[in-house]
Amino acid sequence: MVHALAAPFSETSVIPNWVSPVGVRSLNQLERSLPPNAIVSAWYPIVAHVDHRPQIYMWPNPFAQSYWGFEKHSGQPLPAAQHVQFLLLPMQLSSFDYPGLFKKIEPDFTLIHHGGGFGLFERIPVKSTRALSTSTLARLTHQ
DSSP states (O other), rough: OOSSSOTTTTTTOOTTTOOHHHHHHHHHHHHSSEEEEOOOOOOOOHHHHTTTEEEEEEETTTTTTTTTTTTTTTTOOOOOGGGGEEEEEEOOOOOOOOOHHHHHGGGGGEEEEETEEEEEEOOOOOOOOOSSSHHHHHHOOOO
């Protein structure tokens, strides 16, 4: 099923990757909350707005490799996952946006700001030298 445009003859009224004007204003505020050198994984339509940072990943990367046409390593976590400091995502992830993966890593992040249907999550500091907890690494590798 293609969700390109809403039209009277469409089978669906869902328009993925569309952000309302209220959502855009809220996203602008959330983006300003990100430190300039933050390592971020963000929802696809948001990446271009925060990509001036040194490291930016398109969700679900780097927590689960997702590259169009490259299925060999699809779903496997990248080493960079342990360095991601912030997530900028819709509060309600669609079935296409890896909600199950978010549930696996959610214990390592806390919601610090939200608005317009989006949330900015910051990694909870861990006491060990590793950024991802052992339990999260296990959850990511045993999907």
